[in-house]
Amino acid sequence: MVHGGRLFDARHAFPGAPEPWIDLSTGINPAPYPVGEISEASWTRLPEENEIRALEAAAAHTFGARFESYVIAAPGTETLIHMLPRLFPAKRVGILGFTYSEHAIAWESAGADVESVDTIEALLASDAFDTVVIVNPNNPCGRLVELPHLTALASKLARKGGRLIVDEAFMDLMEDAASFVHRLPNEGAVILRSFGKTFGLAGLRLGFALAGPHDGAAIRAALGSWPISGASIEIGLRAYGDTGWLTATMARLEEDCSDLDSIIERLGLKVIGGTPLYRLAEGDHAQEMFQRLAQSGILVRAFKDKPNWLRFGIPGGDPEAWDILIERVRRILPR
Secondary structure: OOOOOOHHHHHHHOOOOOOOOEEOOOOOOOOOOOOOOOOOHHHHOOOOHHHHHHHHHHHHHHHOOOOHHHEEEEOOHHHHHHHHHHHOOOOEEEEEOOOOOHHHHHHHHOOOEEEEEOOHHHHHHOOOOOEEEEEOOOOOOOOOOOHHHHHHHHHHHHHOOOEEEEEOOOOOOOOHHHOHHHHOOOOOEEEEEEOHHHHOOHHHOOEEEEEOHHHHHHHHHHHOOOOOOHHHHHHHHHHHOOHHHHHHHHHHHHHHHHHHHHHHHHOOOEEEEEEOOEEEEEOOOHHHHHHHHHHOOEEOEEOOOOOOEEEEEOOOOOHHHHHHHHHHHHHHOOO
């Protein structure tokens, strides 16, 4: 599953495509949080520990964590994904698939034997794994694993000294009750949360790990004294305190998903899953459609191991992006 947002590669592969490109290959909110002015001090001095803790407290409140100490700020969830296999080594790792491939890459790079498992029931029944990774909601299909299953699996792994890693990168825009955060503390679980996807500020590189006291202390120590920038703290505090913006964003994305589903169906594809930030479509002609879209300057996500699938992100937050998308799709469709 190749990362999205690679417009340089897309322009090289499809040099005749019209500009501007419409990038639907990521799951990042295309209407970012309005950052506003950033203080000069955020760039010129090292962050204070109490400022980092204030951001973690704001994130804890947003996530619904019972204790602020469970939340550890980090420079993006990608850093955490590659850090965890080295902090908590495992011989055999089970990953609930088909999912975001970076988890398998990280564990394999650390020397673990990684296996993709198709169902949560199979993971619950197996005693083969030291660590299990579940992306919830799943990327790219939006699958949600029920909390009792996650709780049972975390407890089972904890009894043998293992861990359940739950990647909740797309959870902010889902129903709050779906998050495993509410089941912490649990020394058998580490949860990952993203800031950039929901708030459309992926370049800020801000994410969080949530864990019980023992694992949380190990993660915090590995990140060091200044894991994030002063600008990340200032912007994060501002965004997490703006509940009105998040509420309005959820309402807008609901409408956007409905409009995007209609466009996908016009392309002869069937919507089979997704979240408020992306839709998963299926069709026998998916690979052909990927080529035709790219030739028209529309980049979506294709999957080598799932040739009948395409994932569509939400178009840009301004009406012009939608107008361009609709016009280019109209030209693709047979007359």
